[in-house]
Amino acid sequence: MTIDEKVRKTLAELGATDAAGVEALFGEVRAAMEQERSSLVARGASSEAERDKLCKDLRDRWLARKNGLLTQIDEHWLKLGAKELKPIVGRQFNELRKASAGMETNELAQVVPLRKETSASMAQLSAQLESDVIRAERGDVSDLTLPGYRRPLGSLHPVTQMQREIEEIFLNLGFWIESGPEIESVYYNFDALNIPESHPSRDDWDTLYINSQTVLRTHTSPVQIRAMEKYGAPLYIIIPGKCYRHDNPDASHSPMFHQVEGLAIASDITFADLKGTLDFFAKKLFGEKVQTRFQPSFFPFTEPSGEVAISCIFCGGEGCRVCKESGWIEVMGCGMVHPQVLRNGGIDPEKFSGWAFGLGVDRFAMLKYDINDIQLFFQSDVRFLEQF
Ligand code: DAH
Numbered sequence: 355m356t357i358d359e360k361v362r363k364t365l366a367e368l369g370a371t372d373a374a375g376v377e378a379l380f381g382e383v384r385a386a387m388e389q390e391r392s393s394l395v396a397r398g399a400s401s402e403a404e405r406d407k408l409c410k411d412l413r414d415r416w417l418a419r420k421n422g423l424l425t426q427i428d429e430h431w432l433k434l435g436a437k438e439l440k441p442i443v444g445r446q447f448n449e450l451r452k453a454s455a456g457m458e459t460n461e462l463a464q465v466v467p468l469r470k471e472t473s474a475s476m477a478q479l480s481a482q483l484e485s486d487v488i489r490a491e492r493g494d495v496s497d498l499t500l501p502g503y504r505r506p507l508g509s510l511h512p513v514t515q516m517q518r519e520i521e522e523i524f525l526n527l528g529f530w531i532e533s534g535p536e537i538e539s540v541y542y543n544f545d546a547l548n549i550p551e552s553h554p555s556r557d558d559w560d561t562l563y564i565n566s567q568t569v570l571r572t573h574t575s576p577v578q579i580r581a582m583e584k585y586g587a588p589l590y591i592i593i594p595g596k597c598y599r600h601d602n603p604d605a606s607h608s609p610m611f612h613q614v615e616g617l618a619i620a621s622d623i624t625f626a627d628l629k630g631t632l633d634f635f636a637k638k639l640f641g642e643k644v645q646t647r648f649q650p651s652f653f654p655f656t657e658p659s660g661e662v663a664i665s666c667i668f669c670g671g672e673g674c675r676v677c678k679e680s681g682w683i684e685v686m687g688c689g690m691v692h693p694q695v696l697r698n699g700g701i702d703p704e705k706f707s708g709w710a711f712g713l714g715v716d717r718f719a720m721l722k723y724d725i726n727d728i729q730l731f732f733q734s735d736v737r738f739l740e741q742f
Pocket of ligand 1: 572573574575615616653656686687688709711
């Protein structure tokens with residue numbers, strides 16, 4: 355029901371039978387009045403004559419002695435109202451009257467602005483627009499005057515960009531991309547990789563268990579076994595993907611992160627192939643000047659195992675805050691695939707040998723783009739992401 359209809363009914367007909375109902379109704383009236391006033395102010399007028407007419411019309415609608423909305427309220431709500439509601443209706447009506455002072459013609463005229471355009475040119479323009487739109491709708495012409503849609507173009511996430519760059523280097527070396535499940539069995543995640551139940555690394559990695567036999571994979575290495583089973587040897591693959599660990603988020607840890615695993619198996623693979631390939635890879639990614647350093651390490655699924663460091667890309671090896679004055683930044687683990695792991699994948703270690711590596715993509719992206727907090731990657735803040 356519109357305000358105009360409401361003011362012609364009695365309070366009883368409107369169901370306002372108590373103080374709260376009456377106050378709500380008057381609230382509605384005041385809001386309608388204010389809304390009509392402010393839309394006239396927003397609309398403005400194209401000439402003084404038009405302004406005066408618009409203001410007078412609005413004033414009369416509300417305040418005309420005969421038939422104005424306030425008069426109607428007086429007639430229907432106050433005079434015909436139930437006796438016990440009279441005090442509250444009277445008070446509300448007085449408030450409304452006070453609030454309506456701004457609806458007098460000269461009060462309105464002071465706040466309704468004059469628009470610069472002449473009414474003639476505005477009318478012409480809107481008539482022209484209307485006909486263009488109507489013709490365009492009929493299909494006669496397309497309306498070339500309408501502005502086009504500008505769609506904001508996104509870009510690839512920095513971690514995805516880093517992953518693609520790594521993939522590209524290995525694809526060019528003849529590797530192909532393999533993937534495996536993020537929900538993984540304990541067998542593939544640990545047992546098949548020669549990590550026995552008692553081994554401390556199962557605790558170290560703080561695994562997210564789904565049940566006693568199923569985990570969120572803690573690394574991409576289980577796909578080594580899956581790929582060996584599926585394809586046999588020779589095998590040259592990289593395995594990008596998400597991994598999960600029970601880590602608290604901080605500047606360098608995230609419970610979800612990304613790795614790229616590499617695996618090369620053939621009849622004559624040696625540690626020299628591993629060193630050569632990873633040195634080539636580091637130079638492609640970080641520049642020809644970068645040097646690599648291999649240090650002995652331990653992983654249950656490789657023997658011997660190594661830790662690869664690159665010469666610091668920030669200070670060139672001089673020593674700085676990022677490399678903790680050492681000149682070197684550790685970037686991945688690697689090694690010669692353990693004979694038992696080959697066997698677990700169904701490959702005969704007497705006939706074949708292989709190397710493997712695993713690296714953190716997020717960490718590589720942090721190095722490459724000089725970002726000091728891994729959390730930034732996963733907060734979806736456009737101000738951060740649109741820089742890439
Ligand atoms: N899976 C190891 C980790 O998540 C990384 C790794 C080390 C992978 C050595 C390998 C490797 O393939 O040979 O810490």
